[in-house]
Amino acid sequence: MKYKVFVDGQEGTTGLKIFEYLAKLSDIEVLRIDSDKRKNPEERSKFLNGADIVFLCLPDSAAKESIELVKNDKTRIINTSTAFRTDKNWAYGLPELKNQREVIQTASRVSVPGCHATGFILTIRPLIEAGILPEDYPVTCYSLTGYSGAGKSGIEEYENSVLAAERKLHVPRHYALQHNHKHIPEMLMYSGLLYEPLFTPIKANYAQGLAMSVPLISRILPKNASAKDVHEALSAYFESERFVHVMPYDSEAYLDEGQFMISECNHTNRLEIFVFGQEGKVNIISRYDNLGKGASGAAVQNMNIMLGLDEGNSLVN
Numbered sequence: 675m676k677y678k679v680f681v682d683g684q685e686g687t688t689g690l691k692i693f694e695y696l697a698k699l700s701d702i703e704v705l706r707i708d709s710d711k712r713k714n715p716e717e718r719s720k721f722l723n724g725a726d727i728v729f730l731c732l733p734d735s736a737a738k739e740s741i742e743l744v745k746n747d748k749t750r751i752i753n754t755s756t757a758f759r760t761d762k763n764w765a766y767g768l769p770e771l772k773n774q775r776e777v778i779q780t781a782s783r784v785s786v787p788g789c790h791a792t793g794f795i796l797t798i799r800p801l802i803e804a805g806i807l808p809e810d811y812p813v814t815c816y817s818l819t820g821y822s823g824a825g826k827s828g829i830e831e832y833e834n835s836v837l838a839a840e841r842k843l844h845v846p847r848h849y850a851l852q853h854n855h856k857h858i859p860e861m862l863m864y865s866g867l868l869y870e871p872l873f874t875p876i877k878a879n880y881a882q883g884l885a886m887s888v889p890l891i892s893r894i895l896p897k898n899a900s901a902k903d904v905h906e907a908l909s910a911y912f913e914s915e916r917f918v919h920v921m922p923y924d925s926e927a928y929l930d931e932g933q934f935m936i937s938e939c940n941h942t943n944r945l946e947i948f949v950f951g952q953e954g955k956v957n958i959i960s961r962y963d964n965l966g967k968g969a970s971g972a973a974v975q976n977m978n979i980m981l982g983l984d985e986g987n988s989l990v991n
């Protein structure tokens with residue numbers, strides 16, 4: 675028997691990428707809604723209720739509408755938007771967190787983590803659990819991302835040369851400077867921190883690839899923990915993970931003339947964590963594809979877990 679899968683938002687950035695992954699799977703029958711009816715609630719309702727698994731790849735408001743349209747107990751939902759990530763009735767789809775795989779396996783509602791939140795939580799939570807980072811540490815972090823994270827309209831701004839020139843988009847931009855980025859609530863809830871991190875995202879003129887950087891200062895860590903201690907704790911936590919890899923300590927060999935390469939995980943579901951450090955200063959950088967482990971890849975990984983399939987199905991090249 676094949677599982678029936680419907681992608682609500684099939685023509686958007688995340689939806690299209692999920693389709694690419696699903697096309698490689700033989701256990702899946704993809705249900706396709708007519709393009710001109712894709713926003714018609716009545717038509718969507720038939721697909722939503724006829725599927726075993728639904729991916730919601732929609733703006734928050736439309737995702738909430740889809741949930742209202744599901745009238746049975748059978749359809750299991752994977753939502754890529756921010757709408758339900760801190761809702762206790764939804765499982766948080768980050769299987770690399772301790773015991774989270776088991777939660778996802780049996781859940782009927784799973785939220786795919788936000789792209790910035792993914793690298794942040796995977797950096798902070800293991801360090802708190804290892805007793806290296808106190809839960810009240812005043813964490814700051816910044817993330818450099820490609821513009822595809824902004825969806826169709828955001829991509830259009832950058833790829834339409836007239837619009838891009840008008841808005842001077844050739845240079846990087848800080849945003850959410852009022853400390854109001856939509857990922858902060860989930861970053862707080864799942865990192866184990868007591869207080870919100872001070873988070874600054876930066877969007878730049880390239881399509882794909884994200885690097886989340888978290889600096890730490892040893893002298894305010896318990897036992898003056900060093901970069902090497904941080905590296906050891908993260909390596910132990912992710913030791914047996916397939917998609918999260920802690921790279922060799924102080925990985926000069928992975929730099930290009932001393933400079934970090936953001937896009938090396940593009941078109942994969944891989945997330946790589948680097949720890950750099952010197953004289954009591956620790957810099958942890960995770961890099962991944964915002965459309966891979968930051969969105970569509972993570973969504974498909976969750977589906978594989980929910981259906982009891984091999985977790986890497988269609989995700990490993």
Ligand SMILES: NC(=O)C1=CN([C@@H]2O[C@H](COP(=O)(O)OP(=O)(O)OC[C@H]3O[C@@H](n4cnc5c(N)ncnc54)[C@H](OP(=O)(O)O)[C@@H]3O)[C@@H](O)[C@H]2O)C=CC1
Nearest residue numbers: 683685686687688713731732733736754755823825826969
């Ligand atoms: N891009 C990324 O890197 C990431 C995105 N996300 C989240 O995933 C969700 C989807 O994002 P993304 O794919 O980038 O967004 P896009 O804007 O690229 O795509 C959204 C799709 O939803 C469709 N849509 C809008 N309203 C409705 C509706 N009422 N009924 C049915 N379809 C509708 C749009 O239609 P139309 O084709 O007419 O525009 C579009 O095809 C968002 O909530 C986003 O925040 C999450 C992680 C990363």
Ligand SMILES: CC(=O)N[C@@H](CCC(=O)OP(=O)(O)O)C(=O)O
Nearest residue numbers: 755756788789819820821823824
């Ligand atoms: C470049 C860009 O604009 N990125 C988006 C995040 C993309 C993402 O992860 O959005 P969801 O929370 O909806 O999943 C942003 O920072 O708002």
